[in-house]
Amino acid sequence: AQKVTQAQTEISVVEKEDVTLDCVYETRDTTYYLFWYKQPPSGELVFLIRRNSFDEQNEISGRYSWNFQKSTSSFNFTITASQVVDSAVYFCALSESGGGTSYGKLTFGQGTILTVHP
Amino acid sequence: DAGVTQSPTHLIKTRGQQVTLRCSPKSGHDTVSWYQQALGQGPQFIFQYYEEEERQRGNFPDRFSGHQFPNYSSELNVNALLLGDSALYLCASSLGGGSSYNEQFFGPGTRLTVL
Numbered sequence: 032a033q034k035v036t037q038a039q040t041e042i043s044v045v046e047k048e049d050v051t052l053d054c055v056y057e058t059r060d061t062t063y064y065l066f067w068y069k070q071p072p073s074g075e076l077v078f079l080i081r082r083n084s085f086d087e088q089n090e091i092s093g094r095y096s097w098n099f100q101k102s103t104s105s106f107n108f109t110i111t112a113s114q115v116v117d118s119a120v121y122f123c124a125l126s127e128s129g130g131g132t133s134y135g136k137l138t139f140g141q142g143t144i145l146t147v148h149p
Numbered sequence: 150d151a152g153v154t155q156s157p158t159h160l161i162k163t164r165g166q167q168v169t170l171r172c173s174p175k176s177g178h179d180t181v182s183w184y185q186q187a188l189g190q191g192p193q194f195i196f197q198y199y200e201e202e203e204r205q206r207g208n209f210p211d212r213f214s215g216h217q218f219p220n221y222s223s224e225l226n227v228n229a230l231l232l233g234d235s236a237l238y239l240c241a242s243s244l245g246g247g248s249s250y251n252e253q254f255f256g257p258g259t260r261l262t263v264l
Binding site for chain 2: 066068073076077078081124135136137138139140141142
């Protein structure tokens with residue numbers, strides 16, 4: 032069974048600090064996809080990034096970067112020079128390929144509440 | 150380009166009642182998934198619809214049922230409401246039968262409160 036664990040329930044930082052959100056996953060599939068979503072107070076989940084299990088390259092997009100390590104089953108997310116607008120709940124999610132039968136079911140972690148203070 | 154829309158925004162029901170939530174997918178999308186998000190938790194997969202059929206189902210009782218219409222919009226029905234059904238219900242749309250690769254776009258959700 033697939034599982035996603037976000038051990039950090041809440042993180043509080045001061046603006047301009049760097050912050051890393053941890054994500055550890057479990058899956059028996061060799062082909063799977065990892066996602067990060069942001070959920071602001073409005074409630075709508077906003078897609079941030081997708082990674083497939085065969086691509087371990089780290090990725091940087093502006094102030095955001097992602098570190099995918101299959102050896103430790105981790106997919107961590109770093110925000111550099113955090114801003115107040117980054118305050119939200121962040122979810123890591125996993126989707127197994129399942130030989131084409133999983134139909135894109137997303138399994139989410141419990142989320143990390145990030146608060147960035149001015 | 151309209152994103153995923155859901156109605157109503159908020160809903161208050163009492164135990165034992167039935168409720169119907171509605172979702173219109175993003176333009177061009179043909180697959181709809183429903184998730185339940187309890188307070189302080191991550192979303193939990195309920196089921197997914199493609200070609201007007203339920204393709205996959207999570208660990209939810211039969212009280213939860215759904216439907217997809219020819220225009221790809223979808224409904225989630227919950228019968229015999231329990232207090233524990235109080236949650237944010239999220240609809241997500243995607244393309245191509247819900248391939249694991251494809252990004253799912255989420256709507257703003259319907260906040261259901263059961264008293």
